[in-house]
Amino acid sequence: MSAYDQPLGKSSRTYDFSIQLSNMGHEVTMFTNSYCHWSHIDILGGKERSKIEEINGIKVVWLKTYPYSGNGLKRGINMITNVFRSLQVEKTINQKPDIIIGPSVPIGTGWAAFRIAKKYNIPFVYEVRDVWPIALVDDGGLSKNNPIYFIFRLIEKTLYKQSVKISSTLRFLQKHVKESGSDPEKIEWIPNGVDFSRFNNCAKYNGGDKNAIKVMYIGGFGQAHDVITLVKCAKLFNDKKDTRFNFTIIGDGPKKGECVEFSIRHKLLNIEFRDSVEKSEIPKLQEKSDILIACVLDSKIYRFGLNLNKVYDYMASARPVILSAEVVDNPITKSKSGYVVKPENPLLIYNALCEYIDLTPNERKAMGENGFNYVKNHFNMKILGEKMSKTLIDAVNIFNNRK
Numbered sequence: 001m002s003a004y005d006q007p008l009g010k011s012s013r014t015y016d017f018s019i020q021l022s023n024m025g026h027e028v029t030m031f032t033n034s035y036c037h038w039s040h041i042d043i044l045g046g047k048e049r050s051k052i053e054e055i056n057g058i059k060v061v062w063l064k065t066y067p068y069s070g071n072g073l074k075r076g077i078n079m080i081t082n083v084f085r086s087l088q089v090e091k092t093i094n095q096k097p098d099i100i101i102g103p104s105v106p107i108g109t110g111w112a113a114f115r116i117a118k119k120y121n122i123p124f125v126y127e128v129r130d131v132w133p134i135a136l137v138d139d140g141g142l143s144k145n146n147p148i149y150f151i152f153r154l155i156e157k158t159l160y161k162q163s164v165k166i167s168s169t170l171r172f173l174q175k176h177v178k179e180s181g182s183d184p185e186k187i188e189w190i191p192n193g194v195d196f197s198r199f200n201n202c203a204k205y206n207g208g209d210k211n212a213i214k215v216m217y218i219g220g221f222g223q224a225h226d227v228i229t230l231v232k233c234a235k236l237f238n239d240k241k242d243t244r245f246n247f248t249i250i251g252d253g254p255k256k257g258e259c260v261e262f263s264i265r266h267k268l269l270n271i272e273f274r275d276s277v278e279k280s281e282i283p284k285l286q287e288k289s290d291i292l293i294a295c296v297l298d299s300k301i302y303r304f305g306l307n308l309n310k311v312y313d314y315m316a317s318a319r320p321v322i323l324s325a326e327v328v329d330n331p332i333t334k335s336k337s338g339y340v341v342k343p344e345n346p347l348l349i350y351n352a353l354c355e356y357i358d359l360t361p362n363e364r365k366a367m368g369e370n371g372f373n374y375v376k377n378h379f380n381m382k383i384l385g386e387k388m389s390k391t392l393i394d395a396v397n398i399f400n401n402r403k
Helices: 013-023 073-093 107-120 134-138 147-162 174-179 227-239 256-265 279-286 300-304 309-316 331-335 346-357 361-378 381-402
Strands: 029-033 050-055 058-063 100-103 124-128 165-168 187-189 213-218 245-250 271-274 291-295 321-324 338-341
Touching (some): 013 058, 013 381, 029 073, 050 073, 058 073, 073 107, 107 124, 107 147, 134 147, 134 300, 227 256, 227 271, 227 291, 227 346, 279 309, 309 361, 338 346
Parallel strands (some): 100 124, 124 165, 165 187, 213 291, 291 321, 321 338
Antiparallel strands (some): 050 058
């Protein structure tokens, strides 16, 4: 079950794993909202409550939920309607599942999955992508004194305790799970991965022209993102009349207006903003880059590990990467495929780009190849799909042995 992941959408972890599981012979049903979190488009008509269709062998259950934009009250109502709609529609399917997976974001969807698992007396797997509710506190969106925090924390503890397995995209969740009263041995680290079939027809990187380096960001402008620091880095080059770097920033979100306004106010000539694109278009876009940048705020939430889809997609394009984040463990450093700098500091990104441009084309090309090889060996969806399959089978066996 997922509220935000949609087949072939901008966020597609649930669908990507569903495809892998289906290819291995598993029968998969995916619940998701018909209202898209990013485009704000609803694929269902006004009177439709739900719809079931098959997409590439996956049974997809579209749920009609309350429309919203931003992170205010309407988004909260959307989360609540997702819970009720999931419980309503599940009754109409008339098919008992063998196992059910529910996410931590939004946490109500995870709770709905747990309730369905309890109804059928089947194993429940809790999938943690962000650690709600503490992630909301770390990002400044929720106070620990807010009653909602206590409700979410109680739900979180329940889901840890009642799950047979915990599938986590975050590598360092063990201490938090233990402090929440559950067994950290349940945790299986299953990170986000890359479907390399999307990159089959992409041109290889030749190292670029040091007089015309294309810097690219593809992603959101959400609360946790720090795109403004990248824009301020572009200003440093613009102020020095250094025309070797051109910045392309692709995506949408609540903080985009701030970035565009800053660019206009400072008359930046070296930066271009574009609207978000479908995930299927990203590999071809990244072909046009020389170096790709991911930037997040300086937040305590990354103490649990890094969970950024874009980093793995960046690496799969065989381009060097700059990661602006305070993280304990990251694939860029491990693979020697780019630079990792402290967040919220435009000068550090500027210095990394200057260091990068001093490399020879072959050195830049080798850096990108390091990332490609690393992500193909460690974050390939085929490998991760096998791990997910094993986790689910183990959960079923553990659950049945307890009966």
